[in-house]
Amino acid sequence: MILSLDLDSDAPIYQQIRDRIVEAIASGHLVEGSSLPSTRQLAVDLGINFHTVNKAYDLLRREGMLRINRKSGALVQRDARSGPPEPGFTAEWETRLRTLLAEAVAHGAGDPAVLDSCRSVLTSFTSPASDSPAPASRKRAELGAEQGDSTR
Amino acid sequence: MILSLDLDSDAPIYQQIRDRIVEAIASGHLVEGSSLPSTRQLAVDLGINFHTVNKAYDLLRREGMLRINRKSGALVQRDARSGPPEPGFTAEWETRLRTLLAEAVAHGAGDPAVLDSCRSVLTSFTSPASDSPAPASRKRAELGAEQGDSTR
């Protein structure tokens, strides 16, 4: 996994980075305690400015997904097995879910078709779709492109 | 239904208008053929500029949800019973669904909890939650606030 970005997309780059990391956590490619590349390193790999990566990491930190220290860098704070979400998150998330599902229904998708899509997405997270779901020893997992590990 | 906006939200106003109309179509408050208020009228009711409403309507037109003529104004083009969505829509929609569901899973929500939320949202559309689901005779339905009908 290389954290593919679409520079032609209308979605901001920092938002795309944030979304890809969230999906990596949901699919188990990143687990609680996994360390992410440094902002400068990931910026070099993606060919973008390190401030943009910093913005994505800071957004994930404010969402409670990352824990960032000066010594250990960015560590994954939560994953699918970290316990139920906070009530405040669920309420805000369901309003966005309502808007997204309304879009499908308004376009003519029936309830069974929508639920099938939801089930299909959820199973794509839990089942080993593409890669192995990140053994615990892997650090800097699958994000930092081709160079080896931390000592550089 | 008054199309409530949140001017303090970080979401753009035209996006909020678009979302509320999509949800109104999904819940049956607006059906195929329903006419929406004019851009100028809705702008006055909401206390915003009519260009902002125009942007929301134009976005809905490009998404295939509205049909806009100079004579009849903005009419609902699709609703839940207008047939299945185009394949191109489904593919793009599922990528957004994937990001949204990944967020819930990463925060610790289990698959059953996520699917329950989806089911709950879908039934809130089909079941008569608050108002009556728009009898066919109503035009300018529930959107233009307190004044009566088209003749003004």
Added chain:
DNA sequence: GCTCTGTTATAGCCTTTATAGAACAGAGCG
């Protein structure tokens, strides 16, 4: 003729996005 409609154009102001350069302190390592 009058009014309302959608449509288009221009302009200004503010925020956001992404870039860039610079500097600082803490930590690890030879």
Added chain:
DNA sequence: CGCTCTGTTCTATAAAGGCTATAACAGAGC
């Protein structure tokens, strides 16, 4: 110690997006 990498903070810039504002035009209904 010097060197390097780290996160953090600051300032600055150019580009794009969001919202408002004013104006003008043509089609439709009364």
